[in-house]
Amino acid sequence: MDYKKILEDIYLEIRPYEKMGKQADYIPALAKVNPDQFGMCLESVSGEVYPFMQSDTRFSIQSITKVFALALVLSLKGEDLWKRVGKEPSGTAFNSLVQLEVERGIPRNPFINAGAIVLTDILLTELKDPDNEFITFVRALCGSDSVNYNMEVAVSEREKGYLNAAIANMLKYHGTIENDIEDVLMFYFKMCSVEMSCRELAKAFIPFTNISPFYYSGYKLTSSQIKRMNAIMQTCGFYDEAGEFSYLVGLPGKSGVGGGIVAIYPMRYAVAVWSPRLNSRGNSVMGIKALELLTTATQESIF
Numbered sequence: 001m002d003y004k005k006i007l008e009d010i011y012l013e014i015r016p017y018e019k020m021g022k023q024a025d026y027i028p029a030l031a032k033v034n035p036d037q038f039g040m041c042l043e044s045v046s047g048e049v050y051p052f053m054q055s056d057t058r059f060s061i062q063s064i065t066k067v068f069a070l071a072l073v074l075s076l077k078g079e080d081l082w083k084r085v086g087k088e089p090s091g092t093a094f095n096s097l098v099q100l101e102v103e104r105g106i107p108r109n110p111f112i113n114a115g116a117i118v119l120t121d122i123l124l125t126e127l128k129d130p131d132n133e134f135i136t137f138v139r140a141l142c143g144s145d146s147v148n149y150n151m152e153v154a155v156s157e158r159e160k161g162y163l164n165a166a167i168a169n170m171l172k173y174h175g176t177i178e179n180d181i182e183d184v185l186m187f188y189f190k191m192c193s194v195e196m197s198c199r200e201l202a203k204a205f206i207p208f209t210n211i212s213p214f215y216y217s218g219y220k221l222t223s224s225q226i227k228r229m230n231a232i233m234q235t236c237g238f239y240d241e242a243g244e245f246s247y248l249v250g251l252p253g254k255s256g257v258g259g260g261i262v263a264i265y266p267m268r269y270a271v272a273v274w275s276p277r278l279n280s281r282g283n284s285v286m287g288i289k290a291l292e293l294l295t296t297a298t299q300e301s302i303f
């Protein structure tokens with residue numbers, strides 16, 4: 001498959017969308033990002049890399065970080081996680097509180113904010129040095145030691161993070177989180193603030209293609225656990241747009257409000273795309289379009 005040519009053709013086709021949507025501005029530090037940027041990178045399980053345009057520019061991975069957090073928590077706690085978080089798609093916005101109240105503090109799934117805040121709480125309890133251990137794990141996955149938190153973004157999100165604070169308070173009220181609310185929120189915002197490029201993200205997701213045994217910085221996952229993580233990415237990775245993404249793209253994946261999306265073609269490749277302008281569901285307009293065209297051109301999807 002000539003992925004280099006396919007990526008070039010895709011870009012020509014998505015150019016009409018380049019001014020659609022706008023970057024996340026509810027996190028003040030992200031409002032400053034130049035919205036007119038685009039990068040993409042596909043990495044195959046055999047190590048071929050197809051970088052395109054700004055594939056080496058780092059951006060805020062935001063909710064993509066939830067995949068790394070889930071991997072760590074599954075490695076540490078296994079099936080026990082599911083006592084505190086569900087595995088059903090929510091059909092609501094990533095930061096919605098509606099179901100959390102009705103369902104008495106058990107988040108629908110680990111990829112909505114409420115679920116990821118529970119993952120964060122578990123990491124704070126289980127890890128001796130959460131800040132270091134989390135970033136060491138991410139660095140091991142992508143093979144780059146300079147990947148790091150962006151404290152300006154994390155602090156900026158904390159200052160305006162009223163909804164996430166409400167979610168954390170609701171979780172605490174129901175006893176779903178154990179640690180101090182402020183500590184949980186700050187570590188959650190730090191994990192979201194990690195900056196990576198498309199090239200680094202594609203590489204970091206290769207282990208989730210399930211091609212070989214998963215063992216990174218001391219954490220193991222079985223192939224069955226990875227298969228199930230992919231199932232959750234497929235059903236919950238795009239919040240209230242998960243069905244649409246599944247319909248258009250047909251791959252498991254995860255988006256973030258920094259404009260990044262990573263998708264996985266199990267046993268074959270991982271592909272990351274980034275463009276900061278988002279649609280009303282908080283997902284990258286050009287990112288979704290690019291992946292739709294990729295799986296249409298290649299006929300490579302899980303369906």
Ligand code: GLN
Pocket residue numbers: 061062063064094095113157164189192255256257258282
């Ligand atoms: N840090 C963001 C938040 O909690 C992550 C949301 C996202 O990327 N969808 O609101």
